[in-house]
Amino acid sequence: MSLQPSLRPLIILGNRNAPHTLDVFLDYVCPFSKKMAGKLDSIVKPLISNGGKYDGKIKVIFRLQTQPWHAMSTITHEAGLAALHASSEHFWPYSLALFEHQDEYFDIPTQDLTIRQVRENLAKLAATVLPSNTIEKFKDLLALKSTPNGGNAVTDDLKYNIKFSRQNGIHVSPSVLLDGLFQSQVSSGWEEKEWSEFLGKAITV
Template sequence: MALAPSLSHFVVVGKADAPHTLDIFLDYVCPFSAKIANGGIESVLRPLLSKGGKYDGKVKVIARLQVQPWHGSSLYTHEAALAVARIKPEAYWPYSLALFKHQEEYYDKPTLDLSPTQVRQKLAALAAESLGNAGWSDAATTEFINLVTPQSTNNGGVAVTEDLKYTIKFSRQNSIHVSPTVLWDGIVANEVSSGWGEKEWSEFLEKKVTV
């Protein structure tokens, strides 16, 4: 599947030139997305696809963004991840994992009485808290706020809106509707479940990997 060069950090596991691709579409306020991110990507796929793993150099995982607009804060969490990636690309996935860990704070009810600015400030604080060991600085937090704050026109979005549009358009043209959705080499793999563990993923890869 195609990937814009500016979003190369979406490859979160495996080598970028690996011949097989797992596209996994995730929403930060979706509990099933959190389940597959932690229990699938981190616990199972990372050991299998990383250096020394059985499928090292054969399969890569692209963590795609899938905004679910019926959750009010979904937009803001996705903007936040894109802002972090703009500042520090290698922090995209660590911040994504932090968003999943704290996702309940961004559910509909907890954010009901918060303004967009307040939600964005919470997301900035989460970046500072979760990425401190990765070299995140006060200057980075200031830049983050600037990237997610409307500054140009009355209706022009924020600095990462074009990146957000790309991810949404990509999902739409590929008929992605739910999160998580998994594609194997560009084809929807309906059999994949967010609850899969090592056994299921290992059996899946054993059947699918042909190189």
């Protein structure tokens, strides 16, 4: 599957030129997405990177799946995109940190916070992962500076991700496409056995 050039860092695992593509739709405030993200990092990554069995054969694209029934979904995904543009090599580590701290951005813990306060907390989390000289850029990317309803510097990228999900009929997270086709069997509960069997069947070149 294709990506607009500014979002190439959404390729989080594997060789960027690998022939096969796994699109994984995740929401930062979805518990099942957190589980899937952990499995991608601990199980899939060793299989497709750094001399793994399927190194150079398949890449994984993290598709940001904003789900409006989670109040902080938009805000956290904006933060993910800000990390991507502030320090692209730290996008996936920051994403993993967001998943690890996702309960801090659930509805009840954030119900009395302003959006500004939530973004400040997201910047504090970014400061634990991103280089210190990129944090001001991270904050600036999230700042509202245009028209009263014009969003921020990552709004267009957020729209791209949302439109991509809509045109592919993706409704929930996690959802997975293999070379553009929906894979209903893929589960956040999969362990190494299931992932190894799936990749073995999926990779044909």
